Amino acid sequence: MILNSLPTEFQQAKPIIDTIEAAGYEAYFVGGSVRDTILGKPIHDVDIATSAFPAEVKGLFKRTVDTGIEHGTVMILDHGQGYETTTFRTESGYQDFRRPDQVTFVRSLKEDLKRRDFTINALAMRANGEVIDLFDGLQDMDAGVLRAVGVAEDRFHEDALRMMRAVRFASQLGFTIESETAQAITDNAALLTKIAVERTRVEWEKLLMGHDPVRGLQSLVATELYRYMPHMADQKAMLQTIMALPAWQLPTINSTWTFLVWAMDLQDSTDIRSLLKDWKTSNELIDHVTAAWKALNALKQRGQLTASELFDTGLPALTTANTVANLFGFGQAQADMDAAYAALPIQDKHALAVNGGDLIKQQIVTPGPQMGQILQQLLTAVVTGQVKNEVPALTELARMIADTKND
Template sequence: MKIDLDNQLFQSALPVLSTIESHGYEAYFVGGCVRDTLLELPIHDIDIASSATPDEIEAMFKHTFEVGKEHGTIVVLHNDVPYEVTTFRTEGAYSDFRRPDEVQFVRNLEEDTLRRDFTINALAFDHYGNLYDYHQGLPDLKAKLIRAVGTAQERFNEDALRMIRAIRFASQLGFTIEAKTFTSLQELAPLIENVSIERIRIEISKFFQGEFFHLNGDLLPESGLPPYIKAFSKIDVKAGIAGLKHHLKPLIENELTREESFVWALFLHSAGINEKSTIKRLLSSWTHSNQLIRDVQDTIQLLLATDANQLNSWLVYQFPDYIVKQMIDYLGAHQNEKRTELLKLYEQLPIYHRKELQLDGRRIMQVLNMEKGGPIVGKLLLEVEKLVVMGQLENDEQLLLNYVKQAYQSTN
């Protein structure tokens, strides 16, 4: 089978393959870029496998840097674009269920594919677009099947994260996990305890955001993995997944964006977790960033206020624009009448940020003849900001100053 490599990402990377081949070595496009091209999906990253060793790769390119040389990977910079080039290899035992204790470089592509996780990821293109498939990956693609290369137990024992990756691919691609592969996954679920929470979090987020999550979301609780993931211990995963499927289905069907913070917010809300402190504690255990944690808290608070009919201009103003717009899209997809109310409140806000206010703390100090600021300055600024947002005071500097003077005098 031959494919036209007309995608610009392939075209830009072809000189790297040509350089390697000009030195007498083999080089191939491998992994997700091959799989997604065959599925006619967008590709985002280019990975290259070669018979050349890391030292040989470094010798033939001017600009390289190491990211895992001991495991065979060198990054080649070509036209300022980084390409990971990994040497064909076989692997030893995985005593930590994550990385091989040792690798042995080989010169044969077929040997290299034996270490890949799933057949659909063990495919390769040469620079002519010829397909190399040693494990029936193409038939599995056509059958929409996720099947381990060789024996699933061996692959999962090598890297336990592959169990999470299996359900993530099912969510992203809408594929079925082959029966023996899924049975092995369930049997070996305890091995996930050996994987860092950072690696698990990345896969779970992609799982939540998958285009087919509403169809394959139940694979997570069915897998038996959650009880062995400590960060899930305080969460009703089954309830969270059921609610998230309901929340996301219309968003997926309407091809609306589903940001990482948004899907985590809906997951926690569905599991009955709405308290800010609890959200922070749980998401911190997942090693989420402080920014994502704040976004999740805001999303849930806005959702609760919407459900409780507590929306008003001041409340809407206090949330970041992207949180409000995301909620508007969400409500619209669910044909919720609250969308109209929220959209109207948002669009009619006199200002969207404090920096738009025609007054600041320094100006207040000047007009009140204050040499040093204090709590009163912040209090007055907040008061006029709220009045402007609520439409009770026009955003005009002189009007705001008059109000500040009167309010200050009344307190003294």
């Protein structure tokens, strides 16, 4: 196969390959960018594999960075772009099921491609668009099949995360995992516990945001891989429930976790924090999901949110909550929720027309807990429309509240 019209990213990187080849070495585009170009999908990073050893690569270019020199990877900086260029290599001795004990640089493209995870990722492409397919990856791509290169169990012993990558690709590409590859995942699923949670989490999020998440989840359940994911061992029923929902897709990482905590029927924010902490998510995500979960509860109970709930949740988490609510059948039109939020007198506490310094100057309060309590009451009064967000009205209300507290 020859691709006659290459994306701009390849055209921009072509001088790198030309320089390496002019020096007498082989060089190819490899990996996901080749796969996605053939599938007609947008590409991201362009990776290059070469027969030149790292020192030889560095000798050909003025600006390079040793991004992974021990594994043969050098970043070539050219015209403001960085291109990861990796020497053909073989690997051996995966005692931790995550990374090789030994890396050996070789001059053979075939030896390099043999260590790739799946046939559709074991494709190489020359600078002129000619695709090199040594493991029938094009045939598997046409058939919509995900197949391990060589012996599937060997590939998963080299890096157990590849099992999660398999179910993730099933979701993203809508492919079916070939039977021997699926059986090897089932047989080795427990090895997933050897993998850092952060790495598993990335694949899990991508699965849930895939084009066909149900297909990915079906493989996850069929292979029992889910049993070795944090907090998921007893969630088969939950997974089957979300697989039975009408066609759905999740647009953001925030929405994936909000979707999960709702589907898992977690009862309080403590449980949510425990789950997300164990998955090593950020505090920012935890706060977002917790706010969205509270809004979901209100939507489920009453079908709408009060002004205070809209304000406290904030538009980003409101959008997440409503996205998830619509998947479960109790959401609103997003335009209606956006309009309700826009109609709030203020959307940010810093927009309150008075602050603590103003109250002190007016000799209404002194610094301390009472000042914060009064400001919160003023904020609530403005958000709920009880008082206008104007200095005279807020000052008067603050004085009344203070007098009441001092009685």
